[in-house]
Amino acid sequence: MLALHNAPFPWRAKKVNLLIASYLFYAAWNPPFVILLWISTVVDWYVAKAIFRSESQTRRRSWLVVSIAVNLGILGFFKYGTFLLENFVTIVGALGFDFQPAAPSIILPIGISFYTFQTMAYSLDVYLRRAKPAGRFLDFALFVTFFPQLVAGPIVRPTQLIPQFAEPKRASSKQLMWGLGLMTLGIFEKVVLADGALAPASEAVFGAGGTVPFVDAWLGAMAFGGQIFCDFAGYSTTAIGAALCLGFSLPNNFRYPYAAVGFSDFWGRWHISLSTWLRDYLYIPLGGNRKGRRRTYINLALTMLLGGLWHGAAWTFVAWGALHAAYLMLERWLRETFGESLIARKAHAQFVMGFFTYLLVNVTWVFFRAQDFGSAWSLVGSMFGFTAGATPALAGIYIIQAVVVIAVILVTHVWMRERELEDVVTATPSWLVGLVWAGMLFAIIITQGGGDAFIYFQF
Amino acid sequence: MRMDETERRIPDQPWPRVGLFVLIAVVIATAGWEMYWRSNYFNSGEYVNSNGLWAIQRRAASEQAHPTVIIGSSRIFFDVNLDVWERVTGDRPIQLALEGTGPRPFLHDLAEDATFEGVVIVGYTPPLVFLDAFDLRLDAIDYYKTESPSEFIGQRLSMMLEARLAFLDGSNTPLFNILKNIPLESRDGVNPPHMSPRKLMTTGADRSTKMWSRVEQDTTYRKLARDIWVFLIEGLPKPPPDAPPFDPTPVFESVKTDVDKIRARGGDVVFVRPPSMAIWRDLENGGFPRERFWDPLLEYTNTGGVHFEDNSALQGLELPEWSHLAASEAEKYTEALAPLVLKALETREGVKDPSPGGSAK
Numbered sequence: 001m002l003a004l005h006n007a008p009f010p011w012r013a014k015k016v017n018l019l020i021a022s023y024l025f026y027a028a029w030n031p032p033f034v035i036l037l038w039i040s041t042v043v044d045w046y047v048a049k050a051i052f053r054s055e056s057q058t059r060r061r062s063w064l065v066v067s068i069a070v071n072l073g074i075l076g077f078f079k080y081g082t083f084l085l086e087n088f089v090t091i092v093g094a095l096g097f098d099f100q101p102a103a104p105s106i107i108l109p110i111g112i113s114f115y116t117f118q119t120m121a122y123s124l125d126v127y128l129r130r131a132k133p134a135g136r137f138l139d140f141a142l143f144v145t146f147f148p149q150l151v152a153g154p155i156v157r158p159t160q161l162i163p164q165f166a167e168p169k170r171a172s173s174k175q176l177m178w179g180l181g182l183m184t185l186g187i188f189e190k191v192v193l194a195d196g197a198l199a200p201a202s203e204a205v206f207g208a209g210g211t212v213p214f215v216d217a218w219l220g221a222m223a224f225g226g227q228i229f230c231d232f233a234g235y236s237t238t239a240i241g242a243a244l245c246l247g248f249s250l251p252n253n254f255r256y257p258y259a260a261v262g263f264s265d266f267w268g269r270w271h272i273s274l275s276t277w278l279r280d281y282l283y284i285p286l287g288g289n290r291k292g293r294r295r296t297y298i299n300l301a302l303t304m305l306l307g308g309l310w311h312g313a314a315w316t317f318v319a320w321g322a323l324h325a326a327y328l329m330l331e332r333w334l335r336e337t338f339g340e341s342l343i344a345r346k347a348h349a350q351f352v353m354g355f356f357t358y359l360l361v362n363v364t365w366v367f368f369r370a371q372d373f374g375s376a377w378s379l380v381g382s383m384f385g386f387t388a389g390a391t392p393a394l395a396g397i398y399i400i401q402a403v404v405v406i407a408v409i410l411v412t413h414v415w416m417r418e419r420e421l422e423d424v425v426t427a428t429p430s431w432l433v434g435l436v437w438a439g440m441l442f443a444i445i446i447t448q449g450g451g452d453a454f455i456y457f458q459f
Numbered sequence: 460m461r462m463d464e465t466e467r468r469i470p471d472q473p474w475p476r477v478g479l480f481v482l483i484a485v486v487i488a489t490a491g492w493e494m495y496w497r498s499n500y501f502n503s504g505e506y507v508n509s510n511g512l513w514a515i516q517r518r519a520a521s522e523q524a525h526p527t528v529i530i531g532s533s534r535i536f537f538d539v540n541l542d543v544w545e546r547v548t549g550d551r552p553i554q555l556a557l558e559g560t561g562p563r564p565f566l567h568d569l570a571e572d573a574t575f576e577g578v579v580i581v582g583y584t585p586p587l588v589f590l591d592a593f594d595l596r597l598d599a600i601d602y603y604k605t606e607s608p609s610e611f612i613g614q615r616l617s618m619m620l621e622a623r624l625a626f627l628d629g630s631n632t633p634l635f636n637i638l639k640n641i642p643l644e645s646r647d648g649v650n651p652p653h654m655s656p657r658k659l660m661t662t663g664a665d666r667s668t669k670m671w672s673r674v675e676q677d678t679t680y681r682k683l684a685r686d687i688w689v690f691l692i693e694g695l696p697k698p699p700p701d702a703p704p705f706d707p708t709p710v711f712e713s714v715k716t717d718v719d720k721i722r723a724r725g726g727d728v729v730f731v732r733p734p735s736m737a738i739w740r741d742l743e744n745g746g747f748p749r750e751r752f753w754d755p756l757l758e759y760t761n762t763g764g765v766h767f768e769d770n771s772a773l774q775g776l777e778l779p780e781w782s783h784l785a786a787s788e789a790e791k792y793t794e795a796l797a798p799l800v801l802k803a804l805e806t807r808e809g810v811k812d813p814s815p816g817g818s819a820k
Binding site for chain 2: 027028029030031172173174175177178180192196197200240244249250391392393394395396397398401420421422423425426430431433434435437438441442443445446447448
């Protein structure tokens, strides 16, 4: 791709190359599912044009409903079809009916949650008059399928990416080098930190099959918290780097979330592209905080519950969303009741608040990772001292790996909380930049990697 | 870059110089790493025993007309030398055995494959044949069935590197496996990661496999391998004293079903019991005596079999860690085994030495 992108072809030809490469990239997982990408692309291209041309609000709304129905329909069938059927069987069973449907075998298309939200954002932005439809179908198709961010984000807004396709883009040598550096950092986070260092501890605890001691429970949850951060942030960083190598800019998706002070702050730092999408297209249209206190809490809860469900078709994901909703509502209530003084500006108070935020986030990760509620509650019980009959799950080497890497992550996040990576790298001696980069690359090579998929590919 | 920005900032650094430094440093470090492993019994030209490598051979088993296929666990994986078998019989078998995994799911997979019409040589390691708990590499079958284009390409790209780099081994050499193998004191109730089996074999592009030279030449490493077997065997859960004896009938039935399907398409099945000794042989003969398991299996399924205890030519061979033949011994074993397997296929009986000295040594 780099060679083709830097060859002396017309810009339109290069965009066609990128589009074909993106379809091939997606097809490399499962070729028939490219059809879903096409459906989403074609429907939203025509819907957005129809919305833009329509004078009648009723007609505009109707076209929007078409876009939402198609995108959520695809998402609903492939992602939630089995889940809905299982719950339907449970409900009718509770009512005394023995309904045994044929076992469905629905494959979850990779990246479906990401690209359907991205194309819906396009139609929604046109409907809300935040943006005009793209001038060229090629630019829009490329916006939907752009391979660096196709399968796991960042979920990019049309106004961020489509204008970049309007004029020729080619990475300067500086962009190429920084892009390669970001790709190295991302792959290092995924292969070395997530899969190599943290996954063994996480898997040992979550796969223990029985009650584990207090230390194992917390370390296992924190190891998973570190693993999912390094895995997902690693993917996002790699995607940003790959796009930069081609001359395109994607937004940050994480901003050192484990240094968050409170949950509003956390959601401004974790999976930023999703949290802002939910804010702009769900929370605010529902009324946000403009319709009174009670309605604000309802809107908050609904947004977080749906945010949990977005991650996966299981009640444990809904529980994860519900916990975050509860935390956010409690935080809002405390702020409204006691004023901003509670979240004191003093460093030690911020540190304590940040520490508790981190601990509470790790409690939510238990529901995110656990296979079922039984094992989730068992682990949460262990985290709060209910450890009767506990059997250790973690070997010494996994404890050491987890503790070291978690400590490094936390120190890094706290130190980088108000900093930008680009500024830190600029201020670092070049020999040290080179040494760290070479160290990460060498670590990737000697870790070898087991080819484990990114966790967020399943969403 | 924030969500409301559209242009990423680039840190101010002399990037060409930094990039050159990184390239040189990584090449030197990787070369040093490669040299270190090459001086410690690792060689290039050996391949990672991955699901992708297995899938290549599994595909060949479906595509070839009348193939000879080997399934089973690590014993038959190490002990049958594909070059010697080809020289003796004129037919090169396809190696589908996988370590730590029982053969029945693979027999079933071949039985359900309408395109497969060959001969299946089933490695018989008693616990792995009769107990479902041995499923270490069972995911190979699903991988084969669902292999994506990217995985297909990735396997071939990886093999290009594995052919040239000794450290791309997948077992002892990855960084976190090195850390895992540090002998730290274990916590009560936790299996110490360093007491799981280490590298014992080397594998070629067509999965022809033999014992790793270090096991044969390095007495300390060999002792470690034995110690690990002792640790694992002593840690196996023991059935309660009042538990009823294990009933192998369901296993016989499922095997017969699969054997009959393969025979209906013109193929056949034969069982081979490779040699073992010491703690392994005690466990296998004690827990799975042949008069309750091996002999009835052959009779129930009407298949032939070659048991090492019945044939003097298959005995007295060196098993450095009690479970797998040394590389040179595997050549001798295969040379003697091949004609016996052909005879067993012909007679559909257990093949024994004709002389009275055919009993176990």
